[in-house]
Amino acid sequence: MPVLMLTAICALIFSFLYPVQNMHGLAFFATVASLIFTACFIFFLFRLIKKQLLKDFIITRKLLEYFPFVLMTCFILSRIGRENTPHTFDVILGSIWFIATALSIVSLFLIGKKRVYKIFPQLPEIEKTKKSLLLGTLEWIDAFVQAACLVLLINIFVFQLYAIPSESMVPGFMIGDRLLVFKTSAGPYFPLSSFRLPQWKQYARGDIVVFSNPNYPDTPETRLKTFLSQLVYMLTFTQKNINVDPVTKQPKADPLVKRITGIPGEKLMLVDGVLYSKTKDSKDFMPVEADKTYATWDLNTLSQSELRLVHRIVLSPQEMELVNSIESKRAKLNFAEAEKEANSIVARLAYLKEGRDVADASEFITRNQHEINTLFGTSSDISRKILTTNGGLAWFKKFMLDWAPYWKEHATEETLYRQRFAQMNALVKLCFGKLILRNIELINSAATEETFESDSQRNELLNEAALYAAFLDIARARNMDEFPTGEGNYIPENCYFMMGDNRLNSTDMRHSYVNHLEPADTHDPSSILFSSNVEPKVIPAEKILGTTNFRFWPLSRIGVPR
Numbered sequence: 001m002p003v004l005m006l007t008a009i010c011a012l013i014f015s016f017l018y019p020v021q022n023m024h025g026l027a028f029f030a031t032v033a034s035l036i037f038t039a040c041f042i043f044f045l046f047r048l049i050k051k052q053l054l055k056d057f058i059i060t061r062k063l064l065e066y067f068p069f070v071l072m073t074c075f076i077l078s079r080i081g082r083e084n085t086p087h088t089f090d091v092i093l094g095s096i097w098f099i100a101t102a103l104s105i106v107s108l109f110l111i112g113k114k115r116v117y118k119i120f121p122q123l124p125e126i127e128k129t130k131k132s133l134l135l136g137t138l139e140w141i142d143a144f145v146q147a148a149c150l151v152l153l154i155n156i157f158v159f160q161l162y163a164i165p166s167e168s169m170v171p172g173f174m175i176g177d178r179l180l181v182f183k184t185s186a187g188p189y190f191p192l193s194s195f196r197l198p199q200w201k202q203y204a205r206g207d208i209v210v211f212s213n214p215n216y217p218d219t220p221e222t223r224l225k226t227f228l229s230q231l232v233y234m235l236t237f238t239q240k241n242i243n244v245d246p247v248t249k250q251p252k253a254d255p256l257v258k259r260i261t262g263i264p265g266e267k268l269m270l271v272d273g274v275l276y277s278k279t280k281d282s283k284d285f286m287p288v289e290a291d292k293t294y295a296t297w298d299l300n301t302l303s304q305s306e307l308r309l310v311h312r313i314v315l316s317p318q319e320m321e322l323v324n325s326i327e328s329k330r331a332k333l334n335f336a337e338a339e340k341e342a343n344s345i346v347a348r349l350a351y352l353k354e355g356r357d358v359a360d361a362s363e364f365i366t367r368n369q370h371e372i373n374t375l376f377g378t379s380s381d382i383s384r385k386i387l388t389t390n391g392g393l394a395w396f397k398k399f400m401l402d403w404a405p406y407w408k409e410h411a412t413e414e415t416l417y418r419q420r421f422a423q424m425n426a427l428v429k430l431c432f433g434k435l436i437l438r439n440i441e442l443i444n445s446a447a448t449e450e451t452f453e454s455d456s457q458r459n460e461l462l463n464e465a466a467l468y469a470a471f472l473d474i475a476r477a478r479n480m481d482e483f484p485t486g487e488g489n490y491i492p493e494n495c496y497f498m499m500g501d502n503r504l505n506s507t508d509m510r511h512s513y514v515n516h517l518e519p520a521d522t523h524d525p526s527s528i529l530f531s532s533n534v535e536p537k538v539i540p541a542e543k544i545l546g547t548t549n550f551r552f553w554p555l556s557r558i559g560v561p562r
Contacts, residue, residue, distance in 0.1 A: 003103055003106050003107050003110060004045055004107050004110075004111075005045075006103050007041075007064070007067065007100055007103040007104050007107055008038060008041055008042050008045065010096055010099050010100035010103060011034065011037075011038040011041070011067065011071060011100055012035075012038055013096055014034065014071055014075075014093065014096045014097060014100060015031055015034035015035045015038055015074070016031065016035075017089075017092065017093055017096075026077045026078060026080050027077075027078040029077065030074040030075070030077040030078040031074075031078070033070075033074055033077075034070065034071060034074040037063070037066075037070050037074075040063060041060065041063045041064070041067075044056050044059045044060045044063065045060050048060050048120065049120075052120045052122040052123045053123075053124075054123060054124045054126065057111070057116065057120065057123055060111075061108065061111060062142075064104050064107050064108050064111075065104075065108065065146065066146075066149070067100065067101070067104040068097070068100070068101040068104060068149075068153065069146075069149035069152070069153075071097055071100060071101075072097065072152070072153070072191070075093065075097065075190075075191070075192075075193075076191050076192055076224075076227070079191070079192035079193065079220070079224075080192075080220065080224055085193065085194070087194045087195070090190065090193040090194045090195035091195050093190075093193070093195070094190040094193060094195035095195075097190070113126060148235060151231070151234050151235055152231055152234075154234075155230055155231060155234045156183075156188060156190075156191060157183065157184060157188050157197070158182075158183060158184055159180055159181055159182050159183055159184075159546065159549075160181050160183060160230060160233075160234060160545070160546070161178060161179070161180065161181070161233065161234055162178070162179045162180075162181050162210060162255070162257065162548070163176065163177070163178050163179075163241075164176060164177040164178075164179070164257065165251065165253065166253070166505075166506075167310065167311060167312060167502055167505050168257075168258070168500030168501070168502050168505060168506035168507070168508065169208070169257060169258070169259070169500050169501050169502060169506075170296065170299065170302075170306075170310055170501065170502040170505070171296060171299075171302055171306045171310075171501070171502075172208070172294070172501055172561055172562060173257070173551070173561065174309040174310070174557070175309075175311060176553075176554075177551055177553065177554070177557065178551065178552050178553035178554075179257070179548045179549075179550065179551050179552070179561070180548075180549055180550040180551075180552060181210045181545065181546040181547065181548055181549070182546050182547055182549045183545055183546035184197070184546075185199070185200055185201035185546070185547065186199055186201055186209075186541075186544050186545060186546045186547070187199030187200070187201075187541075187542070188545075188546075189542075191227055192220065192223055192224060192227065196542065199541060199542075201547065203260055203263070203496060203541065203544070204260065204263065205260055205261060205262070205263050205288075205290055205291075206259065206260065206290055206293075206294065207259070207260045207547060208257065208258070208259050208260075208547065208548045208561055209257070209258065209259075209260060209496075209498065209544050209545075209546070209547050209548070210255050210256065210257045210544070210545045210546050210547070210548060211255055211256055211258075211498070211539050211543050211544045211545055212226075212254065212255055212256075212543045212545065213252070213253055213254035213255060213256050214509075214537060214539065214543070215253075215512065215513050216252060216254055225242075225243060226243055226254065228242070229241060229242045229243030230243075253507070255545055256498075256508070257548060258498035258499060258500050258506070258508050258509070259294060259498060259499060259500070259501055260496050260497070260498055261275060261288070261291060261497055261498060261499045262277070262483075262491055262496060262497025262498075262538070263491065263496060263497075264490075264491050264492060264493045264494065264495060264496070265279055265280070265490050265491065265493075266278065266279050266490055266491055267279070267285075267482055267483065267484060267489070267490050267491070268480070268482070268483050268491075268497060268536075269285050269415060269416065269417050269480065269481065269482045269483070270417075270478065270479055270480035270510075271416050271417050271420055271478075271479055272327045272331075272420065272478055272479065273295070273297050273478045273503070274287055274292075275287070275288045275291040275295065276288065276416070279490065280488070280490060285415070285416065285482075294501050294562075295499075295501060295503055296501050296502050296503065297320075297478070297503055297504060298315070298317075298320050299313045299314070299502070300313065300315075300316070300317045300320065312505060314474075314504040314505050315474070315504065322467065322471075323471060323474055323478075326467065326468070326471045327420075327478075329427070330420060330423040330424045330427055331420065331423065333423040333426055333427055335404070335407045335408065335411055335422075335423075335426065336408070338404075338423075338426040338427075338430060339401065339404040339408070341430055342400045342401050342404070342426075342429065342430060342433060343401065345400060345430070345433040345434065345437055346393075346396065346397045346400055346401070346433075348437055349386070349393065349396060349433075349436065349437055349440065350393055352437070352440050352441065352444060353386065353387055353392070353393050353440070354387075357390055357391050357392065357393045357394045364385070364389070364391065364392065364395035365378075365382065365395075367517075367529070368517065368529070370526065370527065370528060370529045371517055371528075371529040371530065371531070372428060372465070372468065372469045372472060372528050372529065372530050373469050375432060375528065376432065376435070376462060376465040376466075376469070379432065379435050379436060379439060379462075380439055380452075382436065383436050383439035383440050383443060384443065386436065386440070387440060387443065396433075396436065398526060399429070399526045400429055400433050402524050402525050402526040402527075403422060403425060403426060403429070403521050403523065403524035403526075403527070406523040406524070407422055407523070410523075415481070415482050417479060417480070417481045417482065418481065418521075418522065418523075420479070421479070421520045421521060422520070422521040422523065422524070424468070424471075424472070424475075424520050424528075425519075425520035425521035425524055425527055425528050426521075427468065428465070428468050428520070428528045429528065431461055431464050431465050431468065432465070434461055435458065435461040435462065435465070438455065438457050438458045438461065439452075439458065442455060442458070469530070472520070472530040473530070473531070474504070475530075476518075476530075476531075476532045476533065476534050477503055477504050477506075477510075478503070478504075479534075480510055480534055480536060481534075483497070483536040484538075491538055492538065494540060494541040494542075495538040495539065495540050495541065496538060496539055496541065496544070497509050497536070497538050497539075498539060507533075509536060509537055509538065509539065510534055510535075510536050511533045511534060511535065512533050512535040513533070514533065515531045515532065515533045516531075516532060516533070516535075517529040517530070517531060517532075518530055518531070518532035518534070548561050549561075
């Protein structure tokens, strides 16, 4: 009996707290609805205590069955459109809900059909009678509603279903794989609040986790939509996703499933597909050997059974070989020899240009024209401009050699990432310098347009430039400067860095959704630019929804993910 009364008291307190700090229409409605429900429970409970009628027992028990669901629904209604409710207030409400839920479960146990007569000895026996069609239908509806409510609570606090939408985790996960994501260990949140259960999972490198996509806005409206979409997702067994992007009308990439590749207290760097890390206790970056066991760069090496499930292979074997050859070529570039070759190109152009420069053409081309495709695409115009502009030669010399002074003095002090991209910058500039020379030689020889366009040496250099441009497009997936940047900065406590296993086809914590122009060499004022979306970020542990514990579909791939 005291347990039943305590359940009612918790519900009353919970109901009256809804509108505190949150006086809007839905909060008021939630309070009224919750109070009416609680009042009905108290009314029938007291009637049961006093008269011990079977009808009152059935109604009281049914209200108890719905107790957690009604209180949760009213709480969610009260939070729609509300931001920044005090954390203490969330903790109080969440704690009361858990207490009320526990008490209702205990109460249901105590008034079970075999135990109820110990509390209510005068209660008439429950007789089995033939049910009418209406009653049978109502019982089916009741069972369905309770099942949906139970799914809601399971989805919030225990596990949720997840369908793999992309190939970012190939070969571990293929498009359409269905996963069970265990949430309890991650410390799930009470819906639309800052209150969460304790996190007892200690994440490690290599764990596959599901987390909220940080590239989408986090507002009360988006949280509500995500919450409702997850409920529908569970009820339809991952067949229906209503959480769509309002712009693209496609399902949002939220939540994400990726692998933890960076842990608190370390700094990361990715160079030519090799992940490096260091901590405050280590002097140099060292390769992360564990990453090699799950990072997949060349899908062509997968088995035939796996390849049949892959929709897109980013690079063919020949293209992958080409990427490796350019990586090797830039790694072998010697800065001193490159400077010598650049000086030779400048001297040759000075010989070809008639007249001396007496001006500085520092604004000869705009910054955006340093973008690699634009630069080579306008090389003919730039060649003619060099010949006809006072200061053109001065600009060319500056462009070709601006990088040299820094790397002559500091080559051994920089990170491997910056060395490799400075070498790439020099490679591209040498190619561009040779192309400008050839253009000017053809112009000076009064070559026809047809001869100019069909010149084999010139086209060979343009093809080389196209390979470099394609390489830089791929390089943003195979390379990342030290992160977090800055001396003494490391991944903070309770924060993690995630990447997809299929590194060439994964938009993950390396990337943003917006491209920007990136200088290949940050120490070269005239650096080549290339398009990049690399903008690494970490994910706080509280944004992790859970870990992938089991793949239940397809049956041919059922099991625990590695």
